[in-house]
Amino acid sequence: MARILMSTRILVFTLSVFGLLFGAQNALAQSTFVFSAADQTVASSGGQASFSLDFSIQQITGTIEDTRGFSFSCGHDDTLLAVTPSGTGPYIPNTLGPITALNGGTGPDFIQGEIFPNGFTCGVIYAFTAQNQTITYEIAKPVISADYETLPGALTGVTGDLLTQISQGSGLGSPPTATVVVIGSGESAPASVETCSVTIQASPPIVFNCQVEDSAASFNGASGTGSATVGLSISEDIAAGGSANLTQGFSLGLSYDAQVIDATGVTQGASLSALESGAGAEFFNVSLLAGGLTVGCIYDFQGVSFLEFGLPDEVLSIDFDTVAGTLAGSAPSSVTETTLTPVEGLGPTGVTLVMVVDGTSIPMNGLSGVLSLTALGGFDRGDCNVDGTLDLADVIKLLGGLFSGDALLCNDACDGNDDEVMDIADAIVLLGVLFSGDPAPPGSGTCAPDPTEGSLTCDSFPACE
Numbered sequence: 001m002a003r004i005l006m007s008t009r010i011l012v013f014t015l016s017v018f019g020l021l022f023g024a025q026n027a028l029a030q031s032t033f034v035f036s037a038a039d040q041t042v043a044s045s046g047g048q049a050s051f052s053l054d055f056s057i058q059q060i061t062g063t064i065e066d067t068r069g070f071s072f073s074c075g076h077d078d079t080l081l082a083v084t085p086s087g088t089g090p091y092i093p094n095t096l097g098p099i100t101a102l103n104g105g106t107g108p109d110f111i112q113g114e115i116f117p118n119g120f121t122c123g124v125i126y127a128f129t130a131q132n133q134t135i136t137y138e139i140a141k142p143v144i145s146a147d148y149e150t151l152p153g154a155l156t157g158v159t160g161d162l163l164t165q166i167s168q169g170s171g172l173g174s175p176p177t178a179t180v181v182v183i184g185s186g187e188s189a190p191a192s193v194e195t196c197s198v199t200i201q202a203s204p205p206i207v208f209n210c211q212v213e214d215s216a217a218s219f220n221g222a223s224g225t226g227s228a229t230v231g232l233s234i235s236e237d238i239a240a241g242g243s244a245n246l247t248q249g250f251s252l253g254l255s256y257d258a259q260v261i262d263a264t265g266v267t268q269g270a271s272l273s274a275l276e277s278g279a280g281a282e283f284f285n286v287s288l289l290a291g292g293l294t295v296g297c298i299y300d301f302q303g304v305s306f307l308e309f310g311l312p313d314e315v316l317s318i319d320f321d322t323v324a325g326t327l328a329g330s331a332p333s334s335v336t337e338t339t340l341t342p343v344e345g346l347g348p349t350g351v352t353l354v355m356v357v358d359g360t361s362i363p364m365n366g367l368s369g370v371l372s373l374t375a376l377g378g379f380d381r382g383d384c385n386v387d388g389t390l391d392l393a394d395v396i397k398l399l400g401g402l403f404s405g406d407a408l409l410c411n412d413a414c415d416g417n418d419d420e421v422m423d424i425a426d427a428i429v430l431l432g433v434l435f436s437g438d439p440a441p442p443g444s445g446t447c448a449p450d451p452t453e454g455s456l457t458c459d460s461f462p463a464c465e
Contacts, residue, residue: 031062033137033181033191035072037166040196044203046245047156047360050084050149051198053166054096057181057191058140065183066134068126069108072179072193073169074146075119080154080164083120084147090114093122096142098135102126119169120146121177137181150200153360162200168193206245206362207237208309208355210252210342212369220465221375224328228261228320230340230371231269234355234364235312244310248356249281249298252364253346254318258291260327260338261320261371266295269314275305287347293318294351309355322373332377332449332464342366378450379461381443382430384414388463390444395430402427410458412450416441420454 037053055072059065076083085091093113102108103126110125122144127133135141148166155162168179180188211233219226232254236244256263266286273280276299283298295316299305307313327336343366344353354361379386384394384401386409398414400406402424408414416426416433418441432438443451447464450456 031059031065031181031183031189033057033059033067033070033189034194035179035191036140036194037196039198041199041201043201044150044155045242046203047153047206047358048150049155049200050147052145052147053196053198054142055144055146056140056142057137059137059181062189064136064138065189066136067181067183068134068186069110069124069182070143070180070191071121071123071177072191073119073121073172073177074166074193075169075172076148076166077164078118080150080162081148082117082151083115084149085115088115088117091120093120094145094147096145098141099124099126099143102133102135103130114173116172119172121169121173123177125182148198152358155200155202156360158202159205160202162202164198164200165195166198167195204239204242206357208362208364209235209237209312209367210353210364211235211312211367212254212340212342213314214369214372216372216374218374218376219322219327219330221330221332221334221377222328222465224322224324224326224330226322226327226373227264228322228371228373230318230320230369231314232316232318232342233312233314234309236309238310244308245357246306246308247299248303248306248359249283249296250315250355250364251294251296251351252353252366253292253294253343253351254340255292255343255346256320256340257338258323260323260336260373262323263288263293263318263320265319266293267317267319269316271307271313272297272299272315275299275307289346292343292346294347296351298356320371327373327375330375330377332375332447334375336373336375338371338373339368340371341368376447376464377461378448378464379410379413379443379458380445380447380464381413381418381441382416382433383444383461383463384408384410384430386410386413386461386463390430390433390440392434395427395434398422398427398430409460411456412458413461415456418442418450418452420452420456422456 035055037055042049042051091113108124108126109128113122179191181191183189213231215230217228268280275281281297282300285296287294353364382390385397401408416429
């Protein structure tokens with residue numbers, strides 16, 4: 001027999017006509033029934049939890065009756081839970097056991113539910129005409145299943161187990177749905193909904209890390225000019241057996257020493273750049289500030305693009321220039337270290353340091369990184385013609401300087417034996433290195449200052465600048 005779906009008003013009229021579900025209770029009826037569902041403990045994951053309750057009916061007093069239908073309502077905490085499918089309005093509850101088996105397995109002739117923010121109602125008529133479609137409830141038998149989920153953000157900040165109860169509804173429906181079981185030829189036997197408890201176990205807190213990668217770059221020690229690129233990665237701490245959350249976007253600030261470096265630009269990393277068919281994140285806003293910068297990123301406004309950070313992923317590449325006025329005159333090979341730290345509160349609006357999961361902002365840990373800046377300068381001993389290579393041309397350049405007055409950019413580089421005198425002995429040393437396998441002069445092959453004090457100078461050595 002085909003199942004029939006009706007509006008709430010038609011339901012009330014139908015039940016009145018059949019004298020089944022919503023009529024006045026028979027004062028002489030001795031039979032009573034109880035709707036119940038087992039207590040549950042459910043684990044939350046990713047800031048959400050969902051569960052199903054299987055409601056059973058059992059006759060608890062009176063002679064065991066043939067039943068022909070029932071109605072009931074259940075209430076819940078509307079600040080925590082919602083009945084699914086999400087939304088409000090009519091719906092068909094899931095049937096169980098003997099209800100599913102009615103009418104040769106096609107289910108009841110009539111079943112109708114309605115979802116409210118704080119509960120749901122359900123009414124069932126086994127059969128309109130087939131009088132043999134009855135069920136007895138001498139023991140608890142499952143009849144209806146209801147699905148629940150926590151509201152978005154309801155578990156945010158919850159660190160311990162959360163106890164909530166599902167109980168008999170009050171005032172749900174128009175007119176309010178009665179909790180009754182129909183027996184005999186149409187009498188409404190009183191029934192009640194037994195309160196059940198649901199314990200929601202708090203999931204481990206969602207933890208994201210915003211990490212500035214340690215980086216290294218060089219700059220001209222004489223002028224102080226240089227550039228560097230620093231990566232910023234995001235990762236999620238995942239417990240054993242857990243999985244990474246689907247993220248929707250993030251915001252962050254980055255603080256650094258404006259006396260040493262100055263940000264010039266921010267580009268999206270590979271994962272961000274691949275979003276939206278290679279167009280990158282749909283919203284990507286960068287503000288460069290004095291001593292810092294902020295980034296706001298939304299993957300897409302439709303909410304269909306997600307990224308996971310189960311492994312560290314470099315989401316940003318940040319370009320910097322050195323502050324020449326601070327670093328000019330740095331000794332060759334000297335290293336200046338400066339720290340960069342993800343922070344919140346930068347900019348006129350105080351940009352937050354958060355990752356967005358399921359529409360909820362999750363604070364990120366800001367982990368600092370160090371940029372090491374090495375001053376270039378000095379010279380490469382033996383490279384007399386400053387072309388970056390030690391070969392016979394360097395000996396010829398040295399001899400030209402000694403005997404023909406050729407200009408030499410770096411006398412220190414021509415001082416092959418490092419005795420602070422530029423003479424024919426230096427040419428002999430270099431020829432020995434090139435053709436006799438003699439050891440290279442000290443400092444050859446690297447850019448370094450002269451370890452020996454003396455009168456020789458080095459006006460310029462481009463390969464080390």
